[in-house]
Amino acid sequence: MIGRLNHIAIAVPDLATAAAKYRDLLGAHVGQPIVLPEHGVTVVFIDTGNSKVELLEPLGAGSPIAVFLAKNPAGGMHHICFEVPDILAAAAMLTASGARVLGDGKPKTGAHGLPVLFLHPKDFDGTLIELEQVAS
DSSP states (O other): OOOSEEEEEEEOSOHHHHHHIIIIITOOEEOOOEEETTTTEEEEEEEOSSSEEEEEEESSTTSHHHHHHHHSTTOEEEEEEEEESOHHHHHHHHHHTTOOBSTTSSOEEOTTSSEEEEEOGGGTTTOEEEEEEOOO
């Protein structure tokens, strides 16, 4: 069902500082910040050639990333994202198998403008999984 790894997301306390490290120390191509109020974050994507790293900074105290950073003040890996050809079919198969889709179970528009869903980390060995629908 899952396709390629789309990105690994890292929660950071300071987006500009983190992006500068990837650009200046690792020589990576760093994209522009994207504000996503519906997700409570500002993101920057780092292109690694075969995948991406997504840096996440909270938008306000109510952001899920603010909660994550309260527990992990230095930041850390937040989730991994896999591509799927049909997000509704993937969600139906997963829930029929006992996996939990977070939120109301309906896809939201993600940072790439494509439908996304998140799967409960307790169902995947402590890892938050994001699924992103991509054209096949």
